[in-house]
Amino acid sequence: MNTFAERLQGCFQFSMNGGKPPASDSPEITALSVYSYWLASKAPLGVELPGRGYPDVPQPAKGYDLAGGAEVYKGQCAVCHGTEGEGQKVGDSYVMPPLWGKDSYNWGAGMHRINTAASFIKHNMPLGKGGSLTDQQAWDVAAYVNRHERPQDPRLVEGSVEKTRVKFHANDGVNLYGQTVDGVLIGQGIR
Numbered sequence: 001m002n003t004f005a006e007r008l009q010g011c012f013q014f015s016m017n018g019g020k021p022p023a024s025d026s027p028e029i030t031a032l033s034v035y036s037y038w039l040a041s042k043a044p045l046g047v048e049l050p051g052r053g054y055p056d057v058p059q060p061a062k063g064y065d066l067a068g069g070a071e072v073y074k075g076q077c078a079v080c081h082g083t084e085g086e087g088q089k090v091g092d093s094y095v096m097p098p099l100w101g102k103d104s105y106n107w108g109a110g111m112h113r114i115n116t117a118a119s120f121i122k123h124n125m126p127l128g129k130g131g132s133l134t135d136q137q138a139w140d141v142a143a144y145v146n147r148h149e150r151p152q153d154p155r156l157v158e159g160s161v162e163k164t165r166v167k168f169h170a171n172d173g174v175n176l177y178g179q180t181v182d183g184v185l186i187g188q189g190i191r
């Protein structure tokens with residue numbers, strides 16, 4: 001069982017691949033906790049709050065296609081996220097986030113699930129043109145992005161991708177962690 005502060009700290013560890021979350025009694029974690037408490041106790045019920053989440057995009061009947069995803073990526077994503085998924089920096093700071101490689105979200109982040117990424121992408125990407133991809137394109141490009149290597153899952157079990165897959169990824173939506181694609185084991189992390 002996790003405390004609420006620990007759950008919030010996990011978002012820094014996994015989604016941001018930062019490794020160093022603010023302390024559980026820091027002003028940042030306190031502010032996020034207070035905001036969550038407000039959401040749970042004071043936000044109006046039965047009303048869609050503006051900006052809240054995004055609806056699920058179900059997997060298309062034909063599944064997803066990595067080659068189709070590569071085409072979508074090249075045509076509509078690489079201009080910002082880079083041909084190698086490396087993102088773009090101004091000075092030391094990223095202005096376009098990397099989607100794979102050493103500085104991207106890691107294998108423990110929710111975004112590594114193809115279903116989660118497909119839904120996020122369908123509603124928000126390409127930036128400023130959310131909703132323009134078909135469900136099929138969103139799934140294809142999400143799978144293409146998430147077949148690439150990224151930093152290891154910080155919960156790695158005994159150094160083993162297989163054990164980590166069984167414990168954390170086997171029942172975690174649609175994802176490629178610990179699976180073999182074109183003869184290559186996915187989820188080895190960045191060394």
Ligand code: HEC
Pocket residue numbers: 072073076077078079080081095096097098099104105111117120121125126127141142145
């Ligand atoms: C005009 C530039 C632009 C284009 C084109 C674009 N993106 Fe993005 N993308 C961004 C920016 C900026 C962010 C960060 C948004 C934020 O933090 O609110 C982002 C965020 C993301 C994220 C979340 C990354 C993370 O670390 O959580 C994913 C996944 C993503 N984009 C995928 C795509 C895909 C797939 C396409 C092509 C269909 C695409 N983007 C096209 C600018 C772009």
